[in-house]
Amino acid sequence: MTTPNLILIAIDLVAALVLAFGLYYPRHRRRDLVVAFIGVNVGVLAVTSVLGSAEIAAGLGLGLFGVLSIIRLRSSEISQREVAYYFAALAMGLIGGLSQTSVLLPAGLIALILVALWAVDHPALLAQSRHQVVRLDRAIADEAELRTELAERLGATVTSATVQQLDLVNDSTLVDVRFRVAAPAKRVAGSASRTAAPAAEGRVARAGAAR
Incomplete structure (x- = not known):
């Protein structure tokens, strides 16, 4: 196994940890799917590293995506958001396990997957x-x-x-x-408290003057 392949394996493992513990778990708090994402990523990485080559890369990728579809149909119901995380974990493992002569393009693709999921699953996006x-x-x-x-x-x-x-x-x-839904209530409450504060101060001042 060449040095670029070892570097890609390390990048993929770090990216899988970021995906599971940095993006998914802090936002959705499902421990079972953290295990699933890490397991899928490492399993695909191992299989691809053993079997992957330029000749069979396309067929291997399609086969792995097909296996994941079967798992999706026969497992407990998950949301489309979690399906996206599944496919991201699988894709990163597939990219990291294929034989490469250069690290830049695969590493960039793995980073692109992480950035895309961070952006589209951000709590501020379509929050209402x-x-x-x-x-x-x-x-x-x-x-x-x-x-x-x-x-x-x-x-x-x-x-x-x-x-x-x-x-x-x-x-x-x-x-x-x-x-x-409407805007978060805390914003409305915050603006109401800021509006009420001067009025309350004015009432206290008037009461002091009256005494």
């Missing part, structure tokens, strides 16, 4: 957008009435509502709803 599956205790067939009811219940602006189940017998509606 939400997604929930809601069951209402009424069977509502009218879309406009359904949106109004959801907006009142959630206290938010409904952007999309898809009825998954309309139960006219038990009088209930199961809805996949996407909505946008």
Whole structure:
């Protein structure tokens, strides 16, 4: 094994740790998926290092992505966000394990994957957008009435509502709803406290003068 390959393996392992412990876990707090991401990355890295070559690289990559798809279908349900982390861990292991004569391009691609996930999964990006599956205790067939009811219940602006189940017998509606919440309350509270502070000081001053 050449020196560039050893360097890439080290870069991939560091990148996998950053992905799992620096990006995913601080934001989503799922320990089981941290184990899965590290395991997928190291496993793909090991297999690619043993079998990888220029002749079989494309077929090996497609095969590994296919295996991950099977695991995705037969495992517990995970979100699309976590699927992205899975594929990032797999892609980094694949890049790090292939035989290379230069370190710059593979290292740059691994760094690009990390930067892309850091950016698109940042809490500040689309922070007001939400997604929930809601069951209402009424069977509502009218879309406009359904949106109004959801907006009142959630206290938010409904952007999309898809009825998954309309139960006219038990009088209930199961809805996949996407909505946008208002600005964080702490900002409003902070501005209110700053507005109230001068008024309170004025009242204290007037009370002192009266005494």
